[in-house]
Amino acid sequence: MRELALIAAFGAAVAALPLFVSSGFALNAVIMTLYAALLGQAWNILGGFGGQFSFGHAVFFGTGAYAAAVLQVRFGWNAWLALPAAIALGAVVGAFIGVLSFRYGLRGSYFALVTLAFAEVFRILSNTFQFTGAGVGLMIPLAESAARFQFASRAGFLHVILGLTLAACLVAWWLQRSRYGAWLQAVRDNEASAAALGIDVFRVKLGAIMISGALMAAGGVFYVQYFHYIDPHLAYGPGVSVEALLVPIVGGIGTLFGPLLGAAALHLLAELTRTFMGDVPGISLLVYGLVLVLMVTFLPRGIMGLLAGVAEARGRRRGDRA
Amino acid sequence: MPRHEGDGGAIVLDVRDLSIGFGGVKALDGVSLRLDEGVIASLIGPNGAGKSTLFALISGFLVPERGRVIFCGEDITGLPPHVICRRGMVRTFQIVQPFAAQTVRENIAVGAYLRHRSPREALARAEAVARRVGLAGQLDKLASSLTIAGRKRLELARALATEPKLLLLDEVLAGLNPQEIAEMLPVIRALRDGEGGRGGVTVLMIEHVMQAVMDLSEHTWVLNQGRLIAEGAPAAIGNDPQVIEAYLGRGTAERLRRVRT
Numbered sequence: 001m002r003e004l005a006l007i008a009a010f011g012a013a014v015a016a017l018p019l020f021v022s023s024g025f026a027l028n029a030v031i032m033t034l035y036a037a038l039l040g041q042a043w044n045i046l047g048g049f050g051g052q053f054s055f056g057h058a059v060f061f062g063t064g065a066y067a068a069a070v071l072q073v074r075f076g077w078n079a080w081l082a083l084p085a086a087i088a089l090g091a092v093v094g095a096f097i098g099v100l101s102f103r104y105g106l107r108g109s110y111f112a113l114v115t116l117a118f119a120e121v122f123r124i125l126s127n128t129f130q131f132t133g134a135g136v137g138l139m140i141p142l143a144e145s146a147a148r149f150q151f152a153s154r155a156g157f158l159h160v161i162l163g164l165t166l167a168a169c170l171v172a173w174w175l176q177r178s179r180y181g182a183w184l185q186a187v188r189d190n191e192a193s194a195a196a197l198g199i200d201v202f203r204v205k206l207g208a209i210m211i212s213g214a215l216m217a218a219g220g221v222f223y224v225q226y227f228h229y230i231d232p233h234l235a236y237g238p239g240v241s242v243e244a245l246l247v248p249i250v251g252g253i254g255t256l257f258g259p260l261l262g263a264a265a266l267h268l269l270a271e272l273t274r275t276f277m278g279d280v281p282g283i284s285l286l287v288y289g290l291v292l293v294l295m296v297t298f299l300p301r302g303i304m305g306l307l308a309g310v311a312e313a314r315g316r317r318r319g320d321r322a
Numbered sequence: 323m324p325r326h327e328g329d330g331g332a333i334v335l336d337v338r339d340l341s342i343g344f345g346g347v348k349a350l351d352g353v354s355l356r357l358d359e360g361v362i363a364s365l366i367g368p369n370g371a372g373k374s375t376l377f378a379l380i381s382g383f384l385v386p387e388r389g390r391v392i393f394c395g396e397d398i399t400g401l402p403p404h405v406i407c408r409r410g411m412v413r414t415f416q417i418v419q420p421f422a423a424q425t426v427r428e429n430i431a432v433g434a435y436l437r438h439r440s441p442r443e444a445l446a447r448a449e450a451v452a453r454r455v456g457l458a459g460q461l462d463k464l465a466s467s468l469t470i471a472g473r474k475r476l477e478l479a480r481a482l483a484t485e486p487k488l489l490l491l492d493e494v495l496a497g498l499n500p501q502e503i504a505e506m507l508p509v510i511r512a513l514r515d516g517e518g519g520r521g522g523v524t525v526l527m528i529e530h531v532m533q534a535v536m537d538l539s540e541h542t543w544v545l546n547q548g549r550l551i552a553e554g555a556p557a558a559i560g561n562d563p564q565v566i567e568a569y570l571g572r573g574t575a576e577r578l579r580r581v582r583t
Contacts, residue, residue, distance in 0.1 A: 179435045179444065186432045189421035196381065196415070198407035198436040198484055254423070 003173055003256055010260075011166050018155035027154040033267045034161045035222060039240065040247025040259030041168035042215035047245060048254035049175050050208040051188030055112040056119030057216055057244040059097070060090045062235030064217025066126060068224045069138040074131070079140075079149035083221050090217025091210040098209035102202050107191075116241070123236030137231025140224060149225045161222055165260075168215045172256045184208055185254075216244065246288055250295055252304025261303045266291070332359040333392075334488050334524045335411075340379050340389035349375045351548045352389070357488070357541075362514050362525040364535045364556065367545035373528045374416060376545065377490050381413040382406040394487065408436065410487035414494060416528075418477040420465035426452065427461040429476055433483030448483060455479045455509050471502040475509075482513065482523070489513065491527040495534050507537055533581050 014030065021027060039061065047053050067086035071077040077085075101114045126132040144152045151157050175181030183204050186194040195201050224230050234240075243266075248254075251262025266288070273287050299306055335357040342350050350372045357363055365373050378384040380391050382403040390399045398406055403413075412433075421429050430448035431441070438444040452458045455475045460468065465476060474494050481489060491510070495503050516522035529535050535542060536556050544552040544559060552559055 177441055179439055179441065182428065182432050182435055182441075182444075185424065186421050189423060190419045192383070193415065193419055193421070193480075194432070195383075195403040196407060196413050197433045197480060198404050198412070199432075200402075200404045 003176075006257075007166060007169050007173065011162060014162050015159060018153070018158060024154055027158055029267060029271070031154060031158050031161055031226070033263045034158075034165045035219060035226075036243060036247050036267065037260045037263035038161065038165045038168050038222070039216060039219045039244040040251065040263055041165065041172055042212050042219060043244040044248040044253065044255075044259050045168075045171060045175065045215065046208045046212035048248050048258070049172070049181065049188065050184050050205060050212075052205060052208065053108070053112050053245070054115040054212075054241070055245070056115035056117070056241050057212075058236045058238065058240040059115065059119040059122050060093055060213040060216035061220040061223070061240045061244070062119070062122055062126065062230075062232075063093045063213075064090045064220025065224045065230045065235045066132055066138070066220075067217070068221040069140055069230050070132060072140050073133075073138050078147075079221075079225055080147075083149070083218070086217050086221045087214045090220070091214040093217075094210040094213025095206060097213075098206040102205045102209075119236050119238075119241060123232045126235060127232040133231070135232065137229060137234070139229050142228060150228075157222075157226055160225075164215075164218050164222060167218075169256065169260070171211060171215070172259075176256060180204070180207065188254075242285075242288070246292060248302070250291060250302055252302030252307075255302070255304040258302055258304045265303060332394075333357065334359045334394060335380070335526070336392035337376075337380060338390045338392065340376065340386045340391070342375065342379060342384060342387050348548050350379065350386075353545070353548075353550050354389075355543055355550065355553070357524060357526055359487075359524055360514065360522055361540045362510065362527065362538045363541040363543070364527045364529050364539035365543050365545060366529060366532075366535055370547075371545040372548045373545055374492055377413055377492055377528065381411060381490060383413075407484055407486075410485075411490065412481040412484045412486040412488075413490035414477045414481050414492055416492040416496065418470075418473040420468065420473055420476050420480075422464070422466040424465055425462050426457055426465055426468070426476060426479075429465045430457075430479045430483045433480040436484045448479075451479050451483045454482065454512065456505070470497050471499075471506075474498065474506070478509070486523060488524045488526065491525060491529075493528055493530065495529060495531045503531060503534060507534060510534075510538055532577065536581055 017030060018027065043054065043057050064086040067089045068079060068082040071082040071085060072079055097115065097118055101111055106114055127135050132138065142150070144150050146156055175184060183194065183199045186197070186199060187201050187204050191201050220235070247262040247266060248259045249262070250265055251260065252258030269287060269291065270284050273284055277283050295302065301308070333356050337353060337355045340350055340353045341348070353376060365376065367373055375384065379386050382398070382401050382405070385400050390397055392398070393406070393409060393411055396409070398409065421432060427445060427448050430451050431444040434444040434447035434451070438447055449458070449461060452461055455478050457472070457475050457479055460472060468476060478491070478494055495506055498506065510525065514522045514525055527539065539556055542553065542556040542559050543550055
């Protein structure tokens with residue numbers, strides 16, 4: 001319940017931000033941080049709570065982005081209608097990959113490589129067909145109106161991405177205190193024990209990849225609406241896959257607030273890098289790689305692990321005195 | 323569904339002619355056994371005899387090449403482990419692997435969720451089960467911080483929380499010191515006897531600790547090189563020096579005599 005209150009307080013604070021902050025730069029930074037947190041939380045649900053590490057989460061992101069773009073450009077759908085359709089499609093692609101890989105017991109690095117391969121296949125497909133704009137990509141028609149999910153002000157986008165990110169956080173919160181969440185974490189920790197205790201390992205994993213794919217696809221829709229453009233590399237390239245996994249690893253894998261903290265930390269880091277090193281091409285990726293190595297080596301439980309360690313140490317000291 | 327024409331007590335588990343091989347090696351060859359409801363029975367035999375393989379076949383982790391497993395009158399051969407667990411048979415593992423990132427309470431609740439959907443009920447059930455196995459004082463500890471004895475109890479508690487009719491225990495006493503074993507014996511006995519109006523659980527245990535086999539079990543099967551070579555009351559088996567020398571190794575007869583006196 002305390003966590004729920006914290007989520008609500010965070011949501012209220014961020015939602016009120018445009019009342020006090022008018023700088024487009026600052027609001028954009030908050031929007032991109034929340035967007036990264038959404039991708040990170042989506043990955044975290046499968047990777048952190050479910051223990052299935054994906055290297056190709058762009059496959060869901062890109063599917064959501066293309067679904068939104070294609071439905072608008074080719075079929076004239078309203079973007080708000082395209083959003084749930086894209087989310088559903090993300091879940092369908094999740095089910096497809098999940099059935100193929102979990103049915104055959106793919107785990108660990110094999111699963112990671114399969115997801116990577118799927119993202120590549122989807123990239124090549126979207127690069128081939130005129131339907132998806134091939135190599136040129138798709139640009140959605142500009143029509144600045146809230147009714148078409150294109151806001152004139154950043155505040156509108158901020159509220160939408162905040163809503164999506166909070167929804168993802170609520171899913172993670174539910175995982176921490178529901179039967180399904182307990183089953184998912186049991187499967188992560190030991191599949192054989194979980195099966196022995198009556199858990200249908202296949203279905204539990206399938207559910208996780210579908211939820212994760214759906215949330216990731218929502219991120220893709222947001223991207224298209226915010227930048228009005230998508231192409232194969234942006235949609236299915238490794239950039240999104242890396243961002244989605246780096247955020248929770250930095251923040252704390254398998255935790256509720258890890259992706260939020262990780263997204264904030266990474267964005268701060270990216271800004272600092274830009275400030276001190278200028279716009280050297282690829283410098284941020286270099287820094288990200290360095291951060292990943294350092295985190296895995298010294299802080300495998302991320303920022304949340306660090307906080308928990310501090311809290312435990314304080315608790316122990318209090319315990320000693322008592 | 324094939325039914326067993328019983329003679330008195332109901333048959334919980336009826337294993338018929340189970341066989342499986344691994345790359346030419348016959349791990350189990352025509353094993354048949356019948357387990358009466360409400361007893362504690364044991365399965366003994368030297369290392370590599372096929373005891374854990376037999377458990378894996380019964381509980382659905384392996385599919386037999388030949389033979390059937392009948393549980394409470396229903397053929398469960400080839401069903402996946404989680405379905406068998408839902409039907410009321412649960413196993414523990416020799417190498418205990420708690421869900422390390424979770425507390426003892428959460429670990430046990432994973433088992434309890436099988437029959438209780440609501441987290442509040444499952445956590446309450448977990449507490450009750452913890453009391454039965456003597457883990458009540460450690461409910462909020464991380465599972466990874468438990469001692470070996472604690473982990474063995476946790477393994478037992480998780481299985482028990484699924485509210486089984488039949489409990490397969492794979493060496494729950496291995497690695498415990500004599501005092502810890504002595505503390506564990508009444509726990510296992512209490513499972514069979516039931517508690518607070520609840521029916522007891524039938525227990526089949528793989529065990530190397532002969533003291534426990536003698537103290538607890540009413541019936542014992544001896545497995546050697548994939549075949550059942552003897553069965554009966556543990557004392558009777560223990561009294562047969564030839565069986566002991568041949569299948570449990572030299573010197574076991576002497577140890578057993580000491581245990582019994």
